[in-house]
Amino acid sequence: MLTPDWRVAFEAVPRHLFLPEVMWPSTEEGHTAVSMIHDPDGWWHWANADVPIVTQWDDGHHTGLDHGAMATSSSSMPTAVFSMFAELLVFEGAKVLEIGTGTGWCAALLAARLGEENVVSVEIDGEVADAARKALAAAGWHPEIITGDGLFGAPERAPYDRVLVTAGVREVPRAWIDQTRPGGVLVMPWGTHYTGQNPLVRLVVNDDGSAGGRFSSAARFMHLRSQRDRRVTRTDYVPGDVWPEGTRRSFTGLPATEVMDDSGYAVFDFVAGLLVPGCVHAHGRTRSGTRTMWLYGLSDPSWAAVFFDGEYPSESRVFQGGPRDLWDEIEAAHRWWTERGRPRHEEFGLTVTVDGRQEVWFREPSVLLPRSEVRAG
Structure with a gap:
C-alpha cells in the first residue's frame, strides 16, 4: 500500500520514464517481449501494470526479442517497491545508499522524497548504470550513480541513515553495516540457496556494530551477481x-x-x-x-x-x-x-554479528534455529 508520505514522490516520478523501448514483463505465460514501436498499446499496458519487468538478459550478452537464459536486470513491481519503502522508514533529510540502480526508478523516487543530494546508488553493470543516468537526467533527477560492485557500498559518502538493497542477498556484506550509522536501517531481500524466494528483512544497526531485525513479506529478486547460485543439473x-x-x-x-x-x-x-x-x-x-x-x-x-x-x-x-x-x-x-504451528515469515529474524556471522532466529533473537548459521554453499 502506498503511504501518504510517498504519494507525492510516486506522482512526480512515473515508472514509464525509466522503462526501455523493448522490455519483457512477467506474465502468466512467462516473459514475452513488448516493443514501444511495434506495440505501443501493449507497452503502455504493461508499463502501468503491477508486474516486474525484465530489462536485461544474460548480463547484457543477449540480443533479439526472445527472452534470454537468465534475467539479470529489471524494474521491480510497484507493490514490491512500496513494501520496501514502507520498511525503510525514511525521514526528511535522511541520507540513503541504494544497492542496485537498475533502471533508476527507485533512485528517482528516493531523490523526489529526500532530495537528490541525499541519494547515492551503486550499479555493477556499466551499461545499465549509463542507461539509468540518461533516464534520470531526462526525467530531471540527478542523484549520484556509481558504477561499481555494490558489495563494497560507497564508503566515500558514508555514513548513511538508510541502505536499500534491490537485489537478492544470501550473505550481508560487512561494508553495508559499517557504512550505516548506529540506529540506521538496512532493508533487503534475503534468502537461502534452497529457493529463489527472498523475504524482506529490516535490520537495525546497533552501537556495537551488529545488526538485526525481523523478516516481513515474501519476495523474489534477482541476486547479487557474486551471490548467484551455482547451476546444477x-x-x-x-x-x-x-x-x-x-x-x-x-x-x-x-x-x-x-x-x-x-x-x-x-x-x-x-x-x-x-x-x-x-x-x-x-x-x-x-x-x-x-x-x-x-x-x-x-x-x-x-x-x-x-x-x-x-x-x-x-x-x-x-x-x-x-x-x-x-x-x-x-x-x-x-x-x-x-x-510450532506453521509459523510465517514474520516470526523469524536475522542477526548479523560483529564478526559477520548470520544467525537466524525464531520469534526472539535468543532462540536460534537448529542450524542458524547460514553460509553460502
Missing part, C-alpha cells in the same frame, strides 16, 4: 539412467502439496532453506505425470529424488545418495515447522 549427481550403487531407498507419507509450491512464495520453502542449508531443490513431473522433487547438496555430492504417488501418498518412493540424507532433513524441517 541431475547429471551432476546421478549421471546415468540407473540409480547409482549405494542408493538408499525408502518411502514417505509427506504429500507433495506440503513441500512443493509453484508460486515461489510458500513459507515452508523459506523454512526448509533455513533448516537444510547448502541445498537446492527442483520439482516437476515425469512423462507419465508423476510429481517429482529433486534435492542437491551444494558442498558435497548428496542428492535425493522423491516420486509422489497421488493415489497412495504413503507409498511415495524416495531415493537418496551421498553423505547426507537430504530428504530426511526436509522431513525433519517439516516436522519442526508443523510442531
Whole structure:
C-alpha cells in the first residue's frame, strides 16, 4: 500500500520514464517481449501494470526479442517497491545508499522524497548504470550513480541513515553495516540457496556494530551477481539412467502439496532453506505425470529424488545418495515447522554479528534455529 508520505514522490516520478523501448514483463505465460514501436498499446499496458519487468538478459550478452537464459536486470513491481519503502522508514533529510540502480526508478523516487543530494546508488553493470543516468537526467533527477560492485557500498559518502538493497542477498556484506550509522536501517531481500524466494528483512544497526531485525513479506529478486547460485543439473549427481550403487531407498507419507509450491512464495520453502542449508531443490513431473522433487547438496555430492504417488501418498518412493540424507532433513524441517504451528515469515529474524556471522532466529533473537548459521554453499 502506498503511504501518504510517498504519494507525492510516486506522482512526480512515473515508472514509464525509466522503462526501455523493448522490455519483457512477467506474465502468466512467462516473459514475452513488448516493443514501444511495434506495440505501443501493449507497452503502455504493461508499463502501468503491477508486474516486474525484465530489462536485461544474460548480463547484457543477449540480443533479439526472445527472452534470454537468465534475467539479470529489471524494474521491480510497484507493490514490491512500496513494501520496501514502507520498511525503510525514511525521514526528511535522511541520507540513503541504494544497492542496485537498475533502471533508476527507485533512485528517482528516493531523490523526489529526500532530495537528490541525499541519494547515492551503486550499479555493477556499466551499461545499465549509463542507461539509468540518461533516464534520470531526462526525467530531471540527478542523484549520484556509481558504477561499481555494490558489495563494497560507497564508503566515500558514508555514513548513511538508510541502505536499500534491490537485489537478492544470501550473505550481508560487512561494508553495508559499517557504512550505516548506529540506529540506521538496512532493508533487503534475503534468502537461502534452497529457493529463489527472498523475504524482506529490516535490520537495525546497533552501537556495537551488529545488526538485526525481523523478516516481513515474501519476495523474489534477482541476486547479487557474486551471490548467484551455482547451476546444477541431475547429471551432476546421478549421471546415468540407473540409480547409482549405494542408493538408499525408502518411502514417505509427506504429500507433495506440503513441500512443493509453484508460486515461489510458500513459507515452508523459506523454512526448509533455513533448516537444510547448502541445498537446492527442483520439482516437476515425469512423462507419465508423476510429481517429482529433486534435492542437491551444494558442498558435497548428496542428492535425493522423491516420486509422489497421488493415489497412495504413503507409498511415495524416495531415493537418496551421498553423505547426507537430504530428504530426511526436509522431513525433519517439516516436522519442526508443523510442531510450532506453521509459523510465517514474520516470526523469524536475522542477526548479523560483529564478526559477520548470520544467525537466524525464531520469534526472539535468543532462540536460534537448529542450524542458524547460514553460509553460502
